[in-house]
Amino acid sequence: MRNIILSIIGVVLIIGSILFAKKLIANKNKPRPVAPKVVKTVFIDTVQNTTISIVLPANGNLTAKQRVELYSEVQGIFRGSNKLFKPGQSYRRGEVLIKVDASEHYASVQSAKSNLYNDIAAIMPDLRLDFPEVFSKWDTYLKSFDLSKSTPELPKMNSDKENYFITGRGIVSSYYNVKNLEQRLSKYSIIAPFSGVLTEALVTEGTLIRNGQKLGEFINPNVYEMEVAISKSFANILKVGESVDLTNLDKTESYIGKVSRVNGSIDANTQTITAFIEVAHENLKEGMYLEANLNVKAIENAIEIDRNLLLDDQQIFVVKDSLLDVISAKPVHFSDTKVVLKDVPNGTIILKKTVPGAYAGMLVKPFEPKANDAKSSTKQ
Incomplete structure (x- = not known):
């Protein structure tokens, strides 16, 4: 019985070995699977050299563009005007921006004017006797002298004798002293040089303004x-x-x-x-x-592409017969995202967007929009 069982097991092993060997032989004769070629879809553009504006x-x-910083050249109390001296306040050209109390200085000006008038009046008798030919013009000047108005310019002196006589009596020095006081009196009021708006105000009505103090800023x-x-x-x-x-x-x-x-x-x-x-x-x-x-x-005769399309060795990818290739280009200007190239022939097909892992000889095909995409883009 034992021999029979061993014989059956031996026969089964022999048959299994034969079947396994046949299977191995059959698998060995099967053709190996061919890996499919990967063709990447790329976005392309056809070169057309034009004039590129940098x-x-x-x-x-x-x-x-028009800005005035307001400073005081005199000292006194800031007096209010028709408009508040506040930021945002607008003024027309010629309007008073700031007015400083000038009553004390005004009195000094009037006193100097009066002294000049008296000095000229004192020499009139001498002019009538010694210089009758110039008496009339000085008489006219004296009659037109108005203390409430700006001092008029002295009459023109035509001879050295007249000049020496007038100057020796202190008329000329008194005149320029008055003009100096009048000039300083004008600085007690700051006039708008153009129509604009006040952007900064550092003083208010009633403030004691000091010489050299900044008062504000005025702009157009x-x-x-x-x-x-x-x-x-x-x-x-x-x-x-x-x-x-x-x-x-x-x-x-x-x-x-x-x-x-x-x-x-x-x-x-x-x-x-x-x-x-x-x-x-x-x-x-x-x-x-x-x-x-x-x-x-x-x-002129240049193209503009994305900077990441330019390789480190100043080359760009082109498409020739469904294969990628590289050609040299001459970059002439770089911006943050773009580069301007020259020496790329018209009609050359180049990549419009980068391709990961691109290399010369890679098999590619141009991207072709579907009919539905074209219709939807047309509707938009």
């Missing part, structure tokens, strides 16, 4: 300037009068300005040149932060 981004704060709110720093390489290209596109930080409003001035010197520390952009708009306020785009140069 636009430099810049930014800065607005300041009023209609025209502003923005100072920007440009690379020295564009010093000879940037032109006065060039239009500039300006936007606010939120990109919700845009303005048109122009280059009003360009500094003649270069900053030794930053190697930049300062340009001033003039802009006028009713919505602008002093201190606003704006961004500017300056058109500084035009490059």
Whole structure:
């Protein structure tokens, strides 16, 4: 019995071995699977060389083009006027901004005028006798002398004798003393040099104003300037009068300005040149932060692509017969996101967007929008 069982087991093992061997032989003869070729879809663009405008981004704060810092040259009590001296108060050209009490100085002016009048009146008898030919003009001057008005200019002296006589009596020195006092009297009132608005007020009515004290600031709110720093390489290209596109930080409003001035010197520390952009708009306020785009140069026969499409060795990928290849290009200007290239022939098919892991010889195919996508884009 034992021998029979062992014989059966042996037969089963032999049959199993034969079947396993046949299976191995069958698997060995099967063809190996061929890995499918991976063809990446890429976005392409056809080169068409044109004239590229170089636009430099810049930014800065607005300041009023017409600005006056108000200082006192005299001392006295600040007297109120028709308008309050407060920030935001507007004034027309010629209106009084600040009026300082000048009653004491006014009395000194009137006293000096009176002395001049008396001095001229005292020499009239001598003029009638010794200089009858000039008596009439001095008599006319004396009759037109008005203490309530500005002192008129002395009559022109035609001879040395007349000059010596008038000067020797102290008339000329008295006249210039009066004019000096009158000039100082005018400084007790500060007149608006242009129509504008008060942006800073450091004194109020009744304040004792001292000589040299700052009183406030006055600006013209209609025209502003923005100072920007440009690379020295564009010093000879940037032109006065060039239009500039300006936007606010939120990109919700845009303005048109122009280059009003360009500094003649270069900053030794930053190697930049300062340009001033003039802009006028009713919505602008002093201190606003704006961004500017300056058109500084035009490059002919060039293209503009994303910076990440330019390889480290100044080459770009092109598509030839469904394969990627590289060609050399000449970069002439870099911005934050773009690069301007020359020496790329017209009609060359280049990548429009980067391809991860791209290499020369990679099999690619151009992206073709579906019909549904084209219809939807047409509807939009």
